[in-house]
Amino acid sequence: MIRSFRGGVHPDYMKAPQIPVNVVAPPPQVIIPMIQHIGAPAKPIVKVGDYVTMGQKIGDNEVPMFSPVHASVSGKVVAVEQRPHPLGEMVMSVVIENDFQDTPCTDLQPLNEFELKDPDAILQRIRDAGIVGMGGAMFPTGFKIVGGYGKVDKLVINGAECEPYLNGDHLTMLTFPEQLLKGIELLRIASRLDKAYYGIEVNKQDAIDVLMSHDPAKYGIEIVREKVKYPQGAEKMQIKAVTGREVKPGALPSGVGCNVCSTRTAYAVYQACYEGKPCIERIVTVSGSAMNQTANALTRVGTPLGYLAEQCGGFAKTPRKIVLGGPMMGICATSLEAPTIKGTAGVLFFTEEEDKNVDDPTCIRCGKCISVCPMHLEPVFMYMYYQKRDFEKMAQYHITDCFECGSCSYNCPARMPLTHAFKTAKIMFQERAAAEKAKLAAKEAAK
Ligand code: SF4
Ligand code: SF4
Numbered sequence: 001m002i003r004s005f006r007g008g009v010h011p012d013y014m015k016a017p018q019i020p021v022n023v024v025a026p027p028p029q030v031i032i033p034m035i036q037h038i039g040a041p042a043k044p045i046v047k048v049g050d051y052v053t054m055g056q057k058i059g060d061n062e063v064p065m066f067s068p069v070h071a072s073v074s075g076k077v078v079a080v081e082q083r084p085h086p087l088g089e090m091v092m093s094v095v096i097e098n099d100f101q102d103t104p105c106t107d108l109q110p111l112n113e114f115e116l117k118d119p120d121a122i123l124q125r126i127r128d129a130g131i132v133g134m135g136g137a138m139f140p141t142g143f144k145i146v147g148g149y150g151k152v153d154k155l156v157i158n159g160a161e162c163e164p165y166l167n168g169d170h171l172t173m174l175t176f177p178e179q180l181l182k183g184i185e186l187l188r189i190a191s192r193l194d195k196a197y198y199g200i201e202v203n204k205q206d207a208i209d210v211l212m213s214h215d216p217a218k219y220g221i222e223i224v225r226e227k228v229k230y231p232q233g234a235e236k237m238q239i240k241a242v243t244g245r246e247v248k249p250g251a252l253p254s255g256v257g258c259n260v261c262s263t264r265t266a267y268a269v270y271q272a273c274y275e276g277k278p279c280i281e282r283i284v285t286v287s288g289s290a291m292n293q294t295a296n297a298l299t300r301v302g303t304p305l306g307y308l309a310e311q312c313g314g315f316a317k318t319p320r321k322i323v324l325g326g327p328m329m330g331i332c333a334t335s336l337e338a339p340t341i342k343g344t345a346g347v348l349f350f351t352e353e354e355d356k357n358v359d360d361p362t363c364i365r366c367g368k369c370i371s372v373c374p375m376h377l378e379p380v381f382m383y384m385y386y387q388k389r390d391f392e393k394m395a396q397y398h399i400t401d402c403f404e405c406g407s408c409s410y411n412c413p414a415r416m417p418l419t420h421a422f423k424t425a426k427i428m429f430q431e432r433a434a435a436e437k438a439k440l441a442a443k444e445a446a447k
Contacts, residue, residue, distance in 0.1 A: 002202055003241040004227035007374035009407045011230055011328065013203070014287070015167045016294045021175060021283055023298045024311045026073050028098055030302030031083050031339040032058065033091045037132040038139045039065035044094050050077045055105035055278050057130075058094050067140040068130045071096055072280040072300035074103035086305070086324055086338040087331055093339075096302070108276040115273075122190040122273060129272035130279045130342070135169075135233070135262030136325050138343040141269070145190050148259045155191050156242050156260045157184050159200035159207075160226060160233035163326025166346045168283035169263035171296055173200070173207035176267060177214050183270030185219035187261055190269075196221050197242045203228045230328060231405040235260045237374055249375065249401035264345070279342050286312040290319035290349035299340050305347055306336030319349035327354065328406040358415045369408035369418060375401055379408035379418045386421045391432065399425050 034042040042059025046052055052071040059069030075098045085091035108128060115121035127142035135158060161169040172180060188196040198216065200208055202225050216223055224242050226232055236247045238260055245256040253260055264282060271277040280301050286308060287294040295312035305322060309315060323330040325345055333347075340347070348354075369379035378397055385393035402422040409419040 002225050002227050003199075004229055004232065005237045005240045005374055007372050007376070007407065008229040008231060008237070009372050009410050010228070011164050011410055014164045015170070016287070016296075019294055019296050021171055021296050021298050022312075024300070024303065024308060026098055026100070026102075026300045027303050027307045029078070030072050030096050030098065030300060031093050031304060031337075032069060032072065032096065032302040033083065033085050033093045033339065033341060034059045034069060035085060035091050036069060036138060036301070036341045036343065037067040038137070039063070039067070039143070041092065042066065042069045044080045044092065046077050046080070046094060048077055048080055051075070052077060052096060053103045053105040055108065055280060057107070057278075065140060065143050067132050067142075068128065069094075070130055070278040070280050071105070072302050073098040074101050075099040084335040084338040086333045086341055086344065088334055108272070108278060110276045111273045116186070117189065119190050119192050122186050122269075125272050126190060126269055129268070129277070131265060131268050131272060132279070132342050133262055134264035134268055134279075134282060134342055134345070136329075136343045136345055137262075138341075141261065141265055144259055144261070145187070148191060148254050151254045151257060152191065152259045153193065153257045154243050154259075155188055155193050155196040156238050156258055157187070157196055157198040157221075157266055158233055158235070158238050158260055158262050159198050159204070160238060161204075161263070162201060162228075162230045162233040163328055163330070163346075165287045165348055166285050166326050168285050168296060168345055170204050170207055171283060172263055172267050173204065174210055176270075177207075177210045179270045179274070180263065180267050181211065181214055181216055181219045181221060182274065183266035183268070184221050186269045186273050187266055188220050191259060194220055197224050198222070199224045199226050199232075199238050199242045201226045201228045201232055230407065231374060234374070234403060234405055236403070249398060282340075282342065282344070284308065284340055284344055285346040286349075287346070288319065288323075288349040289351045289353040290315050290317045292316045299344075301342055302339045304337050304339050305333060308340065308347060309336070309349060315349065317351050320352055320355060321350040323348040323350060328410065329404060357417070361414045361416045363416055364414050366413060368411045368413065369416075372407045372411045374405060374407065375403065377402060379422070382425070383416060383418050383421050386425045391429070394425055394429075400429055402426070
């Protein structure tokens with residue numbers, strides 16, 4: 001049986017899984033931001049002039065919701081300062097001048113055969129290796145697993161990779177099937193569960209065949225075949241497709257007994273446990289009409305985006321927009337100097353060819369946005385009340401339940417900037433809530 005969810009769209013997938021992984025030469029300098037996860041930022045634990053080895057911990061913190069940061073090359077620390085972050089802000093970063101020796105750090109050794117079966121040892125390794133949600137969410141994986149204890153009975157691995165252009169997960173399935181299954185097994189053991197479910201869209205039948213040939217049941221894994229539809233890879237849609245459970249708006253997956261981890265996260269867990277390797281590199285899909293060619297690049301964390309583009313064939317045209325992740329849910333980067341981070345699945349360099357915005361769009365009331373919303377929302381009305389800044393009505397139409405998948409904008413023949421409006425509206429709601437809280441606190445203090 002092929003599983004799916006209601007709504008969604010079928011964008012032009014523009015994928016190139018036949019392009020093999022090429023290893024990008026590490027840059028002369030890596031810029032490693034101290035924010036590469038959801039939660040408290042890391043604090044630099046090295047200073048200018050220090051020599052660091054590849055894989056050495058360089059950012060740490062004592063708080064629970066946090067993930068350490070490691071050097072992706074060996075060399076000398078030449079700056080500890082604010083640098084452009086790929087997501088837009090200036091962020092404290094450690095800059096390392098690469099000595100091109102890749103002198104390894106020996107702090108993390110492969111786990112032994114007993115530890116590889118021990119939930120606590122695996123969990124500790126996941127934390128020590130700085131593993132976060134590498135599908136782009138960047139939620140600390142150890143924290144997610146512990147948060148699920150006593151609540152979660154289903155571990156779902158996300159193999160949909162439904163965003164156009166991106167195919168690093170597909171390539172990982174084809175290139176490292178056994179390692180990937182072992183990584184999922186480790187996540188399952190750390191979660192203290194007997195079984196994990198691997199949801200994969202059927203347009204990756206070659207990968208499903210390869211994985212099946214390695215007997216996933218031996219690792220406590222069931223492969224679930226899913227319909228090809230965007231946003232199948234969204235956490236809530238994965239849960240619906242695999243378990244039939246529905247995550248209510250505003251609720252967490254653990255509320256319906258599920259945890260979802262990405263394919264790349266599972267592979268990183270394999271590397272951390274079997275190879276003693278922290279999270280310092282990943283496959284990044286580099287594409288878009290500004291590029292001379294598409295590439296799947298094994299890239300060190302901290303590689304500047306401009307350098308990455310150069311190493312992957314260079315620009316054919318001047319990019320107008322840099323998108324991190326996929327074109328539907330990705331985030332725009334503002335600087336070619338900003339580096340890749342653990343959650344960078346793709347870097348898309350777009351020109352006007354991909355920019356579908358029109359001046360002064362007008363809604364024709366066709367309802368096509370409603371028919372594709374996987375959250376069963378009514379984007380046309382949400383947009384109408386957003387334009388009027390009618391917060392009461394926006395709330396009534398559940399605007400804050402939108403998870404910005406972009407399906408409505410994609411399906412809108414009038415090219416209304418729906419998703420952008422909902423993103424802005426959600427920020428406005430957050431600001432109003434914060435202002436309300438501050439007002440109440442001031443009132444309390446004045447009593
Ligand atoms: S309203 Fe939000 S959740 Fe629904 S289709 Fe549009 S972007 Fe996706
Ligand atoms: S799809 Fe676009 S044009 Fe059609 S009702 Fe929705 S917003 Fe209006």
